[in-house]
Amino acid sequence: MQVEQPVAVNLGSFEISQIIKTSQSQNGLKHSDFQRYRKYCGHKVHKLRKLMKFSHEKKYQKKQIHVERLNDPKMLQVLLFKIENNWAYAMDLKQIMQDSKDGAARKQHHVNKKMAKALKWANLLNNICRERTDERSYQESEAYLNFIKGIYHHERHQWEDALESYIKSRSIYLSLISVSDSLQSVFFKEKVEFLEQSIRYCHQQNNGFILDTIDVIISKMGTKMDIEKTPTSKVAQSEKKDQLIEVDYLGSKYPIKNQKAIYSYRQVEDCQKRIHELQRKTSKTNTQEEQDSILAIYNEAFNNFDECIKVIQKEKSDEKNSEAENLIYTNILSFLNLNKQKFILDRNIILIKNAVQQFDKEDGVNNLEALTTKKAFKLKLIRPTEIIKLCDNLLQVFKQIIEVERQNTNLENYRKLDVLEFHFKAIRCYYVSCVYLANSKYIETLSLLKVAENIVTNSSKKFVDMRDNFVEDYVEESDILMKKIKYLEIKAKLGLVENTTEEETVITEKLADSNLDGKVTNKTIQSLMKEQEQGNKLNVGINRLNSIPIFALPPKPLLAGCKPIQFDLVDEYINYPKIDVQQPKQQAGFLNKFKFW
Incomplete structure (x- = not known):
């Protein structure tokens, strides 16, 4: 054989x-x-x-x-x-x-x-x-x-x-x-x-x-x-790609080698693909079930991010690592945290859009006073305060991401985020004005709407200058928001006029009670209203003056007599003991002999 x-x-x-x-x-x-x-x-x-x-073995033999x-x-x-x-x-x-x-x-x-x-x-x-x-x-x-x-x-x-x-x-x-x-x-x-x-x-x-x-x-x-x-x-390069994932952070690439971290990161990428597919399908219908399914995928992505970050943190905490390796692990962790923040940003934008759509469907602008009642709480109607909270959370995420993107050499992402931040500031300003309008504060609502209008005009100009595909949707949203602002301005002005007419009727009633022989004209009403406003202003000014703390001035200086000089005359007649002179020893008495007593 x-x-x-x-x-x-x-x-x-x-x-x-x-x-x-x-x-x-x-x-x-x-x-x-x-x-x-x-x-x-x-x-x-x-x-x-x-x-x-x-x-x-026991005897050395060279082995080939x-x-x-x-x-x-x-x-x-x-x-x-x-x-x-x-x-x-x-x-x-x-x-x-x-x-x-x-x-x-x-x-x-x-x-x-x-x-x-x-x-x-x-x-x-x-x-x-x-x-x-x-x-x-x-x-x-x-x-x-x-x-x-x-x-x-x-x-x-x-x-x-x-x-x-x-x-x-x-x-x-x-x-x-x-x-x-x-x-x-x-x-x-x-x-x-x-x-x-x-x-x-x-x-x-x-x-x-x-x-x-x-x-x-x-x-x-x-x-x-x-x-x-x-x-x-x-x-060799293809084998290396299979064994690790390279992530790009601030212009430099860093590897993820741990298999658990690679698996969880790939799960995140899979979640991102599923979200994009669902958004394409549900762009026209956008039902509540479809929204819930998208939000569930976002929660799954956040869990995978947390697992990946835990694994990298465990590798970083190893005492055997050098300073250069620890620096690489910190950069990988900052990359993962940045990506997680971007996912949170996208999720919060979806939540705000859904809340705004529901608010418009329920005709919340025309029912602002009704939204403050208990019945609105029971029916779970969208209130402006809820949208304001979502906008606050979103603006905090914007700040965290923009701080990192400023360090990046490629400033495209920074510019996009800057414009989007302005857009959502305008949305927040609009819904804050809705809250003031519900509380019948018309002057404050008009000033806030003016600020929102300025922000929308600036952001729309920036959107047009960018000329990007994702900008088209936001340009339409800014146009719709501008129409809403104009409508709310008209409503606030009408409320302000109604409020002034109510004050005029109160004054006429007071004049009717007074004995002016029925001679009441518009000039007298306006003069009385002005006097009332001036009186209110004076009262406010006096209250402000009373609230200012007034400090007492220091007292005037008073003349005081000098301290008397005292002379110690007795000191000359006292004999103090001297150290050099020894005192004579006292002789012991008779009883000192019997010490044992």
């Missing part, structure tokens, strides 16, 4: 940077404890070998890495932690050399041997990644190999070779930053900063000019990596 030969399997992606970053941050390298980290790497290699059943072993992705981790173990051992020895210079030559030789082992394992890892992993993982292993190679030449004082390796590693990491998400690029940026310091040091040791920049050093070396030759394949 022929034995089937094992087939080489593609291992997919291997995130070297992520594995190194998590292992280093959790096991000592936050505090530069290389001894703890190398011990961790040794234990990790031993555990992985046991899991793979690839450990050595066959195709079967390479099909297991744990083999890549074994090689990676072998490299990290040797590198950490070398750095630990260098720390010991800095503390004490005894046996420095021997320790330096030991460092060189450890770095040679690390370079050997790095070459093997790079060859396997070239054949078995995707293109992006291979580029990452290539950059890591050049990094280890640079340290190897650095320790041997081979400055030119070290410079070449460092520059190659830096150029690959820069190309990876351009195609990576913000969380992955944090590690690459840290590597680039370390490599730039090493490049400057090696350039100075190689008799280079101290003030040369990185670009000048690279041009002098003539070893620029062609960034176009280090692309990531389309397959």
Whole structure:
């Protein structure tokens, strides 16, 4: 029988940077404890070998890495932690050399041997990644190999070779930053900063000019990596898109990697699509059931937003995160909160439109006094105060969103929100005037309607200037609102005239009671009304004067006599005891002998 030969399997992606970053941050390298980290790497290699059943027995026999072993992705981790173990051992020895210079030559030789082992394992890892992993993982292993190679030449004082390796590693990491998400690029940026310091040091040791920049050093070396030759394949990019979601916040993109957060965010997107479909279908009918179904979808979207925010907050609260990662998580959270506020804005606009439609159907403008009765409460009729509350909530949401959109480089959303805020301010002003009209305050209603009219004219001009598709509906609404304002102005003026005629009738009745021989003219009535108004104004002025607090002035200064000077004459005749003179001791009496009494 022929034995089937094992087939080489593609291992997919291997995130070297992520594995190194998590292992280093959790096991000592936050505090530069290389001894703890190398011990961790040794234990990790031993555990992985046991899991793979690839450990050595009592007698050492070198084991070859066959195709079967390479099909297991744990083999890549074994090689990676072998490299990290040797590198950490070398750095630990260098720390010991800095503390004490005894046996420095021997320790330096030991460092060189450890770095040679690390370079050997790095070459093997790079060859396997070239054949078995995707293109992006291979580029990452290539950059890591050049990094280890640079340290190897650095320790041997081979400055030119070290410079070449460092520059190659830096150029690959820069190309990876351009195609990576913000969380992955944090590690690459840290590597680039370390490599730039090493490049400057090696350039100075190689008799280079101290003030040369990185670009000048690279041009002098003539070893620029062609960034176009280090692309990531389309397959890798499509896989990355499936594994995460990139969100755009204030002109920069941030990734959401957690699967729970991705699921809840996609549910939000699905809710948004369903809302748009329902709004298209119900644009003509707009029944109560259809409105309730749209509001139910909005509530579902809010629940999904809350779940997504909880997951991201949990990831942010991890103590192992760096400052750059925490900044990314805060930006993701602010993006989610901003989107939630926009959903709340759309929901509140729908609620206001529905309330206004119901108010118009019930002919609330002509029945404002009836809406204040208990019967209106029982019938659940829409009152102007309810629409005012909805407008207040909406204007608060507008303020929160506009504060964020001001920081955005693209100001289109900010302009739209600014115009919409003016439009809903006019609506609020109109319904506040309705409340004043119901309370027979006609002068206040006319002044409020004048303000609303000015706001509507300004907002309608801005709507016309924008020339956007969404503006057409609001232009029609502003025209309808202007007609309502004009109608309410007429109604308020009629009420004001009726109120003045009532005052005239009261005055005529008073004159009829008085004995003026029936000689009453319009001039006398008007003069009496003016006198009454002047009297009212005087009373108001007096009341205001009485309410002003009057402070008492300070009293006039009074003359007071001087204090008498007193002389102590007795002081001259008193003999005070002196310290120098000792008093004579008193002799003890007879009874002092019997102290026990």
